Amino acid sequence: MDLKTIEKYLKSPLDTIIGGFTSEIKQVVSNRILEYQFEEYNRNLYSKTILHRANPKKLNDFYQPLFLKKYQEKVDNRIPTDSVEKLFKENQYLTIIGNAGSGKSTLIKFLFINCIDEQYKIPIKIELRYLNDFKGDLINYIRENIFKFQGLATDINIIDRLLESGKFLFFLDGYDELNISIKEETTKRIDDLVSRFNKNNYIITSRPHTGIELLPSFHNYIVSDLRDYEIESFVTKQIPGTEIELKNKIIEAIKKPENSQYDTYLRNPLLLSMFILTFQSYANIPQKKTVFYRQVFDTLFYLHDSISKLAYVREKESGLSKEEFEEILKIFSFISFFEEKFIFDIEYLDKTFNKIKSKKLTVAFDNQKLINDLNIAIGILNKEGLDYVFPHRSLQEYFAALYVSTLNTKNREMVYDKFLDTLKAVSSGIFFNRANFYSLLNELDNIGVLAKLIIPFYKDILTRIDNSMDSNDIGFVQVASVFYNVVTLFMDIETEFVDFHKTWRRVLEEVEKKQPKDIQILTNQENLKKFHDEVVVKIGIEYMKPCLLKLKPLLSQKINDLEQLLVSIDKSDEDIIGLIRFDELPPFILPE
Known part of the structure; x- marks a missing residue:
């Protein structure tokens, strides 16, 4: 899109924003906003992906539209994302939550472009990870790195007047990529930003369980998995039009009955992309995510960038194997x-x-x-x-x-001790910033994770339940919170705790119902503490205390079952070793 078209699309919101300025300021601000939008539009329009790494590819040529669903809603009422204006029809502030590889950042690129195409508002995109190295808070970052750095305005008063107009849509992408050291402060600053410039629209993206779902006044949505017809459409869009045979073979492989038990992986756009990338070398759907990553590295190492020319090995300058x-x-x-x-x-x-x-x-x-x-x-x-x-x-x-899974026993145990301290922490933000890492580690070293993390963690939770049950303070609610987070991550192997899981979700739902709608209330620290003490703790006590009492015998039994499992694994290895009589092996004879 050229600059004149951008100017045409943004004329209405621009006129509103600069209406009260002098003619000289109007001209400067208008020109700079248009230049910024032109650059950002094209930066988001063209993108590299794991399948298209050599050169940026036009987003519309490969993007598969995603759907959202309301957070914790039991019925999967899918909400389309093809129109940013429709997306904001009901709510002004949105969080979009999705697992690793669900397509959140690509969706933000699409919505940025769509925002201009629909002449909705002026989009501003902020990748929150850049705050990790910024010496200042979020509002200052916007002033310094978006407006001043980009030349949109130079005077703070002018910048603030622009922001107060309500004609902006802010995309705050990657909340989960914030460093732990600045996350709490940045969360407060997001509150400040939204409170102070509350006429604008806001979207925040994050992986699950980062606490972003509890941000006041934001309505939470989850990225839906791809459905069967969307998987086929996704594959079609990634493969060059000349490679019809390759496309058909990939779709055929996905549809094979023997692959159906693993097709949940392919409902994730990243893992589906990895399957496409590695298909000609590995036509079967891996049982584990880590196998996808292994295959991807092998494919990237040996094969050319183009998925349609898979027989070329690039020379490596470094000479490394x-x-x-x-x-x-x-x-x-x-x-x-x-x-x-x-x-x-x-x-x-x-x-x-x-x-x-x-x-x-x-x-x-x-x-x-x-x-x-x-x-x-x-x-x-x-x-x-x-x-x-x-x-x-x-x-x-x-x-x-x-790396962790391949360490020797002593070093691996030292690392697991540090991880266990993280799991046991009352504040589990660090743990869940690394949730996908732990999930992958669990696949790579399941026995180590069970023996050195899960079992010791469960024993610690049992002790903490006993220590906090006689009190009516928030101690046991904190225990429940930490346990909920870990159970959520390892839910596939911890189905015994589904009732506990449901109860904790009920607590979150009840808290959300009683949460004031006025963001001004909850951004005030005194009001926030009052809400926490009078609502959150009360609801937590009402639901979680009896739930934790029921949890104790289940947890004890689970610990016993897991310990027996580890014993049986060790015993089976001993039996296998015992099949070989090393003293009866034939002598090694050198050839004459």
């Missing part, structure tokens, strides 16, 4: 993930790679050549401006989990 690349990626991902770094500038890459070389003496490489290989030859890091990022954050999480 596949195993050495994997070792470096594991260590780099582990370090960067737990430093909460998701965007990497050259300085950070150099510093971290030098650390790796100083500690891991078995690998040697030139930093720049390695970066070139990771970006160009393999495509496991994408260059965005001056920075580098993984094609999707979950790849970083996979390599970090793989």
Whole structure:
């Protein structure tokens, strides 16, 4: 879209915004807003994905429209996202919650473009991860890095008058990528932003269980899984029109009855993209997510960027083997993930790679050549401006989990001890910022996770229930909260606790019903504390105390069952080893 068309589309909201300014300011502000929108429109219109890594591809050519559903709604009434105006018909402030790879960020790109196409409002997109390295709060970031940096305005009073107009739609993308150290403060600043400039519209995206669903006055929606017809449509859009045979084979493989038990993975756009990418080498649907990631790395390492030309191996400048690349990626991902770094500038890459070389003496490489290989030859890091990022954050999480799972027993136990402290913390924000990492680690090292994390955690919860049951303070509600979060993450293996899970969701629903609709009330800290003490604690006590009493015998039985499981696994390994009589093996004879 050209600048004149952007100007035409934004004329109405622009006229409203700058109506009270002098003619000189009108001209400057109007020109700068239009220039910003033109640049951002095209930045969001063209995108790289794990399937289209070589060159940016037009979003409309590969984007599969997503649907939302209301948070905690039992009936799957799917809400279309094809019109940003319709999306805001009922509510002014929205959170969009989705698991890793559900398509949240791509949806935001689509809605940004749609906002201009529909001449709805002036969209402003903020990737919240950039706040991690910003010395200031959210409102200052918007003033400094959006308006001043982009040249939209230079005077704070002018900026604030613009923001007070109500003609903006703010996309706050990636709440889950905020560092723990700034999350609480940033959440307050989001409240401040919405409270102060409350005529605008706001969308916040996040992975689940980050606490964003409790943000006052925001209405929560979840990204729906792809349905069968959408999976087929998604595949069709990713494959070049000339590759009809490849497209048909992929769709046929997905529809095979023997693959039906794993097709839940393919309802996630990222995992479906991975299946398409790896199809010609691995035509079966993996049983586990971690197998997808393994196959993706293998495919990226050996194959050309184009999915239609899968027989070309790029030369690697660094001269490293596949195993050495994997070792470096594991260590780099582990370090960067737990430093909460998701965007990497050259300085950070150099510093971290030098650390790796100083500690891991078995690998040697030139930093720049390695970066070139990771970006160009393999495509496991994408260059965005001056920075580098993984094609999707979950790849970083996979390599970090793989690193932990391959440590020797002593080092792995040391890491698990640190993880257990995180699980037991009353504030579980750190844990759930890393929920997908733990899920992948559970697949890679299920026995280790059970023995060193789950069982000790359950024992700790039992002790804490006993210690808090005689009091009427919030102690046991906090215990319930922590337990709920962990059970939610490992729900596939903890179905015994479904009643507890439902009860805690009931608590959240009851709290939401009694929550004041006026955001001004809950952004005041005194009112917020009063609401918490008089409503949240009261409801928690009413529902959770009897629920925790019922939970105790279930939890004791679960601990016993898991311990017996580990014993039986050890015994079965002993029996297998016992099948071989090492003392009766034939002697090794050298050839003559």
